[in-house]
Amino acid sequence: MPGTVADEERLDRAFAALADPVRRGIIARLSRGPATVNELAEPFDITLQAVSRHIAVLEQSGLVTRTRDAQRRPVHLDAAALEALTAWIDRYRLVHEQQFRRLDAVLKKAPQRNQGKEGIS
Amino acid sequence: MPGTVADEERLDRAFAALADPVRRGIIARLSRGPATVNELAEPFDITLQAVSRHIAVLEQSGLVTRTRDAQRRPVHLDAAALEALTAWIDRYRLVHEQQFRRLDAVLKKAPQRNQGKEGIS
Numbered sequence: 537m538p539g540t541v542a543d544e545e546r547l548d549r550a551f552a553a554l555a556d557p558v559r560r561g562i563i564a565r566l567s568r569g570p571a572t573v574n575e576l577a578e579p580f581d582i583t584l585q586a587v588s589r590h591i592a593v594l595e596q597s598g599l600v601t602r603t604r605d606a607q608r609r610p611v612h613l614d615a616a617a618l619e620a621l622t623a624w625i626d627r628y629r630l631v632h633e634q635q636f637r638r639l640d641a642v643l644k645k646a647p648q649r650n651q652g653k654e655g656i657s
Numbered sequence: 658m659p660g661t662v663a664d665e666e667r668l669d670r671a672f673a674a675l676a677d678p679v680r681r682g683i684i685a686r687l688s689r690g691p692a693t694v695n696e697l698a699e700p701f702d703i704t705l706q707a708v709s710r711h712i713a714v715l716e717q718s719g720l721v722t723r724t725r726d727a728q729r730r731p732v733h734l735d736a737a738a739l740e741a742l743t744a745w746i747d748r749y750r751l752v753h754e755q756q757f758r759r760l761d762a763v764l765k766k767a768p769q770r771n772q773g774k775e776g777i778s
Contacts, residue, residue: 567749605751
């Protein structure tokens with residue numbers, strides 16, 4: 537069931553990258569299209585250096601990429617990397633849902649005893 | 658666009674909780690049904706105390722809950738909390754996809770110039 541060490545480390549970095557409101561804000565902005573560091577820094581009340589560090593964390597996590605265009609170097613969102621995270625979460629969310637449905641089916645098959653007890657109280 | 662401070666802190670804690678392979682392993686196990694700390698510790702080569710600390714992190718993040726059943730105190734997965742994370746990610750993933758589709762439509766509307774250039778080379 538668990539992935540390779542590289543897979544696990546990628547998930548570690550990606551989830552950790554999303555555990556910060558500034559980095560989530562950057563992801564939200566990039567979902568609307570590529571942007572430069574200056575554009576990304578604009579809505580935040582922190583230094584350009586701090587924004588650059590957040591972008592570096594996102595880059596190391598694979599959630600964003602930067603083109604080598606020396607003039608602008610815009611930052612891009614990697615939607616496939618985001619999808620890998622929802623795939624991980626949904627896998628276990630769906631297993632959990634299935635278990636619930638199975639339990640529900642079992643309870644529906646044998647309701648007599650419980651209903652009898654409830655009738656007494 | 659950004660949520661309340663409480664929402665943001667909840668996302669911080671939940672994403673940080675998933676940024677660890679042992680905690681993801683615990684989530685995977687709990688997707689199949691509630692389990693005690695001993696049961697959760699079994700597949701891991703770490704102390705029971707370390708597992709308890711991981712469970713405490715997951716509890717604080719809201720991803721798991723513990724019943725007050727003193728005998729067993731099994732740990733349960735909170736599927737709704739997991740869903741909140743996929744909802745956050747998917748929101749921006751879908752915005753990004755829409756932007757791509759719009760760009761694609763624009764490029765399809767005016768293909769003559771680029772095709773002409775390609776024809777020459």
